[in-house]
Amino acid sequence: MSHTQTVELVPNQGWDERILVCRNGKLVDVFIIITERYVVLVDTLINGATAEKLMQFAKPHLVNGRSLLVINSHADYDHAWGNQLFAGPNAPYPAPIIAHERCAEEFAVWAADLVTMRDKEPDVFGDVVLTPPTLLFNGRFTIHGGDLTLQLIPTFGHTRDHVSVYIPEIRTLLAADAAEQPYPMPRHPSGMGDMRQSLAQLAALEAETVLYCHAPVTIGGKLLHDNIAYFDALETACRRALAAGILPETLSDDDDLAALVGCTFAQAMPPNFDPATVHPYYAGKGHNGQIRAMVEWLLEIGD
Structure with a gap:
């Protein structure tokens, strides 16, 4: 850039x-x-x-x-x-x-x-x-x-x-x-x-x-609540995937983690959100990176 x-x-x-x-x-x-x-x-x-x-x-x-x-x-x-x-x-x-x-x-x-x-x-x-x-x-x-x-x-x-x-x-x-x-x-x-x-x-x-x-x-202030809802959606999906044992031992941002955990970028965002308003990175590799971070955090806290 x-x-x-x-x-x-x-x-x-x-x-x-x-x-x-x-x-x-x-x-x-x-x-x-x-x-x-x-x-x-x-x-x-x-x-x-x-x-x-x-x-x-x-x-x-x-x-x-x-x-x-x-x-x-x-x-x-x-x-x-x-x-x-x-x-x-x-x-x-x-x-x-x-x-x-x-x-x-x-x-x-x-x-x-x-x-x-x-x-x-x-x-x-x-x-x-x-x-x-x-x-x-x-x-x-x-x-x-x-x-x-x-x-x-x-x-x-x-x-x-x-x-x-x-x-x-x-x-x-x-x-x-x-x-x-x-x-x-x-x-x-x-x-x-x-x-x-x-x-x-x-x-x-x-x-x-x-x-x-x-x-x-x-x-x-809506954005604060949208961000909170986004991470709540990721946590729910990641907990479900961990419980089902469907995640690989080693995670990469290049993996299609959204498909693995069943939580696409569109599913995690507010219903009226227009993805064209942000760089494509956020819907792809960035979203996968958030999922990886969420999984690693859940494993770290052991909850």
């Missing part, structure tokens, strides 16, 4: 005007939160150039004594590779970068990927300097912005370091990658349980506005 360095402001479609949604092509949405005390960037996009464009949307609001803060929802490249603009000796916009304590560890995992991505797209990733967050927390973290309170909630599963942001005064949830269209993906089998727990935790907030990094801005 080739990357674009365009960043556009998404027109407000009913959410609080203090939330700005900024879009990097078809890759990712990130957010700017404007409070009385702070301008808060939630993620920094894919490189310094896209982070700079993000700052152009933020700068007009850095008035009346507001300070700049940055949050990394997690360490993935499309969320945190613009960090170099905010930390380090040459940072043009010095600001605290807040993240879960595991986020700094996850940055090290990306070093090899950066080399590969530089080789493929040097104009996009050639100047990236992996810059870990500077203010780390464990448990929850709260930012008192004056008029708005930002509650940083660990929502592990997709990654070990993932956090979402809830703003109770306006009942707005920035789920980041804890939920996605058509589904979030755990990086390791044990992440399956964490991810489903995170989805349930976010759904229980009953937020009026829910925004995601990889989903339409108008889908709202």
Whole structure:
């Protein structure tokens, strides 16, 4: 997949005007939160150039004594590779970068990927300097912005370091990658349980506005419940297959696991879901990968 360095402001479609949604092509949405005390960037996009464009949307609001803060929802490249603009000796916009304590560890995992991505797209990733967050927390973290309170909630599963942001005064949830269209993906089998727990935790907030990094801005809280239903369907099918003893000892994403367990992508998705709205990967190899992760998780917990 080739990357674009365009960043556009998404027109407000009913959410609080203090939330700005900024879009990097078809890759990712990130957010700017404007409070009385702070301008808060939630993620920094894919490189310094896209982070700079993000700052152009933020700068007009850095008035009346507001300070700049940055949050990394997690360490993935499309969320945190613009960090170099905010930390380090040459940072043009010095600001605290807040993240879960595991986020700094996850940055090290990306070093090899950066080399590969530089080789493929040097104009996009050639100047990236992996810059870990500077203010780390464990448990929850709260930012008192004056008029708005930002509650940083660990929502592990997709990654070990993932956090979402809830703003109770306006009942707005920035789920980041804890939920996605058509589904979030755990990086390791044990992440399956964490991810489903995170989805349930976010759904229980009953937020009026829910925004995601990889989903339409108008889908709202329905996506949380759709994701929950998807994994519930997979669990039911996988439990049935395990009980029947019909699965091979070694599973591969290339196997037709959907046929083996009797749960196709279409069967697991909501009835009105249009598969044309997502990349074919999700209905094929991605769905098989989710089934494999579910089976491995069920075997791990021994339930």
